[in-house]
Amino acid sequence: MGFLLYSKNGQLILAILAFAALLAVLLLLARLADRAKGRGGTPVMVAVFGGPALLLLAVGLIYPALRTFWMSVMDERSETFVGLANYAYLIEDSAGLIALRNTMLWVVLVPLLSTGIGLVYAVLIDRSRFEKVAKSLLFLPMAISFVGAGIIWKFVYEYRGAAQEQIGILNAVITGLGFEPIRFLQDSPLNTLFLIAVLVWIEAGFSMVVLSAAIKAVPEDIVEAARLDGVSGWQMFWRITIPSIRPSLVVVLTTISIATLKIFDITRTMTGSQFNTQVLANEMYDWSFTFGDNGIGSAMAVVIFVLVIPLVAYNIRQMARNRAVRG
Amino acid sequence: MTTETTHTTVTPQAERLVRTHRSSASSFRSMVSNRLGSAFALIIAVLWTMPTFGLFISSLRPESAIKSSGWWTILSDPQFTLDNYERILGGATSTNLAVYFQNSLVIAIPATVAPLVLAIMASYAFSVLTWKGRDWVFVGVFALQIVPLQMALIPLLRIFSGTEIADVFPFLSLWVAHTIFGLPLAIFLLHNFMSEVPRDLIEAARIDGAGHVTVFLRVMLPLMLPAIASYAIFQFLWVWNDLLVGLTFSGGSRTVQPLTAALAAMTGDRGQDWHLLTAGAFISIILPLVVFFALQRYFVRGLLAGSVKG
Numbered sequence: 001m002g003f004l005l006y007s008k009n010g011q012l013i014l015a016i017l018a019f020a021a022l023l024a025v026l027l028l029l030a031r032l033a034d035r036a037k038g039r040g041g042t043p044v045m046v047a048v049f050g051g052p053a054l055l056l057l058a059v060g061l062i063y064p065a066l067r068t069f070w071m072s073v074m075d076e077r078s079e080t081f082v083g084l085a086n087y088a089y090l091i092e093d094s095a096g097l098i099a100l101r102n103t104m105l106w107v108v109l110v111p112l113l114s115t116g117i118g119l120v121y122a123v124l125i126d127r128s129r130f131e132k133v134a135k136s137l138l139f140l141p142m143a144i145s146f147v148g149a150g151i152i153w154k155f156v157y158e159y160r161g162a163a164q165e166q167i168g169i170l171n172a173v174i175t176g177l178g179f180e181p182i183r184f185l186q187d188s189p190l191n192t193l194f195l196i197a198v199l200v201w202i203e204a205g206f207s208m209v210v211l212s213a214a215i216k217a218v219p220e221d222i223v224e225a226a227r228l229d230g231v232s233g234w235q236m237f238w239r240i241t242i243p244s245i246r247p248s249l250v251v252v253l254t255t256i257s258i259a260t261l262k263i264f265d266i267t268r269t270m271t272g273s274q275f276n277t278q279v280l281a282n283e284m285y286d287w288s289f290t291f292g293d294n295g296i297g298s299a300m301a302v303v304i305f306v307l308v309i310p311l312v313a314y315n316i317r318q319m320a321r322n323r324a325v326r327g
Numbered sequence: 328m329t330t331e332t333t334h335t336t337v338t339p340q341a342e343r344l345v346r347t348h349r350s351s352a353s354s355f356r357s358m359v360s361n362r363l364g365s366a367f368a369l370i371i372a373v374l375w376t377m378p379t380f381g382l383f384i385s386s387l388r389p390e391s392a393i394k395s396s397g398w399w400t401i402l403s404d405p406q407f408t409l410d411n412y413e414r415i416l417g418g419a420t421s422t423n424l425a426v427y428f429q430n431s432l433v434i435a436i437p438a439t440v441a442p443l444v445l446a447i448m449a450s451y452a453f454s455v456l457t458w459k460g461r462d463w464v465f466v467g468v469f470a471l472q473i474v475p476l477q478m479a480l481i482p483l484l485r486i487f488s489g490t491e492i493a494d495v496f497p498f499l500s501l502w503v504a505h506t507i508f509g510l511p512l513a514i515f516l517l518h519n520f521m522s523e524v525p526r527d528l529i530e531a532a533r534i535d536g537a538g539h540v541t542v543f544l545r546v547m548l549p550l551m552l553p554a555i556a557s558y559a560i561f562q563f564l565w566v567w568n569d570l571l572v573g574l575t576f577s578g579g580s581r582t583v584q585p586l587t588a589a590l591a592a593m594t595g596d597r598g599q600d601w602h603l604l605t606a607g608a609f610i611s612i613i614l615p616l617v618v619f620f621a622l623q624r625y626f627v628r629g630l631l632a633g634s635v636k637g
Binding site: 023165 | 375385393449458469472475478479483502507511538541575590595598612620
C-alpha cells in the first residue's frame, strides 16, 4: 500500500487501476441497461458513453472559460468589479501593445509561410523517387517540443563578437562571407522574425503532409482533360491544383493560425520575451503567474479567445457544409 | 518527362502507365524543370534537418570544444564524448534530468490513456447512439477547441489547489488537465473514424441480440484500432511536448515537473552551458523521435483524419 501512495510509479499504477475500475463500473451499468431493454435504455447508454467526457468538458473548459470572462472585469484578486479597466490597460500599456503587435505578426506570417513552404515542397517532391524520405525530413520537427526547438534554434542563432570564433552556424556563415555577425535574438524588431522562423520550421511539415495527401487526391481525369486542352504547368497549378485542394488549404491555414495564437513556449525559451519579442499568450502567463494579477491576465486570455473565434466559426461552417453534402 | 507526341506511338497499356504517373503537381514540377525543382527541395530539406543534426553532434562534443568551435569542425577535429549525457542524467540535482524524464513519463501515460478511452466512448455516443440534440452537442464539443488553454488555466487550477487530494496525489491535476484539454480534438478525430464504419455491421450485430456494450467492445474497438493508435501517438507527443500545463499545474515542484519545464528553466539560468543544453534538449526529443519514426504511418493518418475530412 505504501508503495502505491508514496512513489511516483506507485501512483501511476494506482491511477491506472482506479481508472480501469471506473470503466468497469460504467460498462457494467450499461450492460444492465442493455438487459432491461426498456425505453429508458438510451438515456442511460448516452450517459454511460458520453457522460464522463461531457462532464469533464463542462467542469474543465466551459466553467473555467466563463469564469475567466468574469475575472477579466475584476481586479487582480477577483474581488471588486473594475469594468473594462484591464482591457484598457492592454491598449494603453506600451508592453501590451508590443505583445499585441507581435502576436498579429506571428498569426499572419506563420500560417502563410509554413503553408506556402509546405505546399511548394509537397509539389516538388510529389512522385519523386525520394518522396518518403523527403517527407519525413520536413515532418520531423513536428515531433519536437517547442522547448526543444527553442534550444535547437538558439544554438543556430548563437552570437559571438566578431573577434571570436562563431559557434552558431548562421553567424559562422555570415562571418565566413566577410560580414559582421548578427545578434539574431537581441536586435528588435528583426528578432521577432527570427523567432517566427522557428514556428514555421515546426509547422511546415504539418502543412506539407496534409497538402500532399490532398494533391494526390486531385482526380486524374480533370488533370488529363486540362492537359488535352493544352494547359501549361503554371496554369495547371493555379487553375487545377489550388482550387482542388482549397478545403485542405483552409483547414491547414486555420489550424496553424490557432496554434500560433496560443504560442508561448518559443519566446519564453529563446529570448525570455525580452528585447520586444513578447507575445500575448506569454504575457498572459507572466501577468497571471509571475505578477499575480489575474485581472489583466484573464483579459489577455479573453483577447486570445476573441481572436480565435472567427477562425473556428469559419471551420464549423465548413464542417456543417461537408455534413450536408455527405447527407 | 513524356511529351504529348508519345500518345500516338505507345501501346494503350504503356499509355495507362504513363498516365498514372502524372498528377497536377508533377506537371507543375516538370515546368519548373526537374533539376531546379529538386535542387530547391533539397535546399529546404537540408535547412529543415541541419538544426537538429547540429544539436545532436554538439551534444556529443566535450564542453571546451562546444564552447570554442562550431559543431561542423568535427570533420577536421573529431572529438566525441558521453560526458554531457552523464552529467545531465546523473549529476547535481538542479540539472539532473533523469528525475524529470521519469516525471514526464508518469504524466504522459495516464494523460494519453484517459482521454483516449473517454473519447472513444464519447464518439460511440455521438456516432452510433441516436438521441435528441446529438448534433448540436457534437458541434459544441468541436467548438470547445476555441477555448485557449490560457483561459481555462486559472479557474481549473483553483479547483485543485489547496485540496488534500492535490497534496496526496500531485500528478492528479496534471492528468486531469491534460485529459480535459485533449478531449475536444480526440472526440472529433475518433468520431470521424467511427462514422465511417458501415452501419450494416452494427445493425447486424444488434439484430443478433448484441447489446451496445458488446457492439462497442467486440465490433467497434477492433475496427478502430488503427485510428486509436494514430490518436494515441498524437496525444502522447502533445503531452510529452507540453510546457504550459506542466509549468502551471506542477506548482513549480521538482517532484512533478515535466522535462520541458526543467529544460525551459535551464535555458533561463544556464543559457550559455551549451554542453548541458544540447544534451538535455536531445534527451527531451529522443523519445518523441523514436515514437515518430517507428509509428510515422499512423501518426500521419491521424493528422489527415482530423484535417482533411471535415
